[in-house]
Amino acid sequence: xxxxxxxxxxxxxxxxxxxxxxxxxxxxxxxxxxxxxxxxxxxxxxxxxxxxxxxxxxxxxxxxxxxxxxxxxxxxxxxxxxxxxxxxxxxxxxxxxxxxxxxxxxxxxxxxxxxxxxxxxxxxxxxxxxxxxxxxxxxxxxxxxxxxxxxxxxxxxxxxxxxxxxxxxxxxxxxxxxxxxxxxxxxxxxxxxxxxxxxxxxxxxxxxxxxxxxxx
Amino acid sequence: xxxxxxxxxxxxxxxxxxxxxxxxxxxxxxxxxxxxxxxxxxxxxxxxxxxxxxxxxxxxxxxxxxxxxxxxxxxxxxxxxxxxxxxxxxxxxxxxxxxxxxxxxxxxxxxxxxxxxxxxxxxxxxxxxxxxxxxxxxxxxxxxxxxxxxxxxxxxxxxxxxxxxxxxxxxxxxxxxxxxxxxxxxxxxxxxxxxxxxxxxxxxxxxxxxxxxxxxxxxxxxxxxxxxxxxxxxxxxxxxxxxxxxxxxxxxxxxx
Numbered sequence: 207x208x209x210x211x212x213x214x215x216x217x218x219x220x221x222x223x224x225x226x227x228x229x230x231x232x233x234x235x236x237x238x239x240x241x242x243x244x245x246x247x248x249x250x251x252x253x254x255x256x257x258x259x260x261x262x263x264x265x266x267x268x269x270x271x272x273x274x275x276x277x278x279x280x281x282x283x284x285x286x287x288x289x290x291x292x293x294x295x296x297x298x299x300x301x302x303x304x305x306x307x308x309x310x311x312x313x314x315x316x317x318x319x320x321x322x323x324x325x326x327x328x329x330x331x332x333x334x335x336x337x338x339x340x341x342x343x344x345x346x347x348x349x350x351x352x353x354x355x356x357x358x359x360x361x362x363x364x365x366x367x368x369x370x371x372x373x374x375x376x377x378x379x380x381x382x383x384x385x386x387x388x389x390x391x392x393x394x395x396x397x398x399x400x401x402x403x404x405x406x407x408x409x410x411x412x413x414x415x416x417x418x419x420x421x422x
Numbered sequence: 423x424x425x426x427x428x429x430x431x432x433x434x435x436x437x438x439x440x441x442x443x444x445x446x447x448x449x450x451x452x453x454x455x456x457x458x459x460x461x462x463x464x465x466x467x468x469x470x471x472x473x474x475x476x477x478x479x480x481x482x483x484x485x486x487x488x489x490x491x492x493x494x495x496x497x498x499x500x501x502x503x504x505x506x507x508x509x510x511x512x513x514x515x516x517x518x519x520x521x522x523x524x525x526x527x528x529x530x531x532x533x534x535x536x537x538x539x540x541x542x543x544x545x546x547x548x549x550x551x552x553x554x555x556x557x558x559x560x561x562x563x564x565x566x567x568x569x570x571x572x573x574x575x576x577x578x579x580x581x582x583x584x585x586x587x588x589x590x591x592x593x594x595x596x597x598x599x600x601x602x603x604x605x606x607x608x609x610x611x612x613x614x615x616x617x618x619x620x621x622x623x624x625x626x627x628x629x630x631x632x633x634x635x636x637x638x639x640x641x642x643x644x645x646x647x648x649x650x651x652x653x654x655x656x657x658x659x660x661x662x663x664x665x666x667x668x669x670x671x672x673x674x675x676x677x678x
Binding site: 239241242244245309311314316336337338339340341349352353354355 | 519523524525539541542620624625626627630638639641642643645
């Protein structure tokens, strides 16, 4: 069982299918916010592999499971602003999110993307009053896709996976680089090692590129 | 017979024992005085009690309608009005967004005409709670009304009492225990509401972050706090169940 950050949903689903198509083991992947997953693993959930969207949650898991191997960073990600298709409110930059007429969803600060979003807004000097703090990045994206909020802050990869939204780049000087570490939680699990090797392989890199994840 | 019964009891007792054994009692003072959880508890109490009052005001007439008035499609109406009780709460939340969200059938008009946006507001929390909890009141009271003797109401009618007088002075008093039980069930369901709330109302401290949502979040950041909040919910629920069975329904039922 692979526990993977919600932002890896599309690419890991594809990689798991690739691996099985090439005669590798059949892998089940459970996606959720990295903080949800780390709490579940610490409480004893039967995860063989953990792929986190942040080093913070990985460190928590490492403290609780010292017998695990060493985590390897396999991908990076950045932030973008997503708005309704066509950008009816004409949102151009981070500062526009603070407008009173603009309703914004971000992720809760204890989820990696929420922590990155808060750091990005602080770097841009924007004081924001979001209407909701979602449990994971997909929650933010869904609220924008449904038109329930005007804008949201998500990973670049989530924005490009959605047809229902337009994205606005976050300037490099404010952007936060998300690093994705992966680890096998037990040494002697061949299926877990096979999955991690595949993610780190050239074929895995091609898929990660395709879904917009940067190289470490 | 006894063995499965005892196993069943153990099955229900064990999680509570587990919870109690893991709560860091020595840290209780710090945890109880934590502003975030008090805020969540306060919001939960206000919204769930408001939801119970609203569900009662609208649910009692609906229960009476379903119990006493013959009309075509009554079974269908009953099914629709109690559907939210069996729906997965997240589905209930999606349905509420589709109806009352900014792009919803009704919500889009509220937004256009009155500039009113319900999602992500405290009223949205109450709406989600009423939606999933009101069926408990309706079903409890309806079956109680069905079980009462309709000849008493008919006697009242022949003596010239108005329908509202009969409803409020004859029908309702005779089913008071069921109303109390229905209100308690409704309140308990509203207090525990999670899925529809997070979907329809979102999560923001002080506005929409109720105790169950705060508990879920705390599980990831401060597990001691989560355990304490869980214990608060257990204690409140236990208190309600005990007082309901011993005092209210018992005495009122005995008087009947």
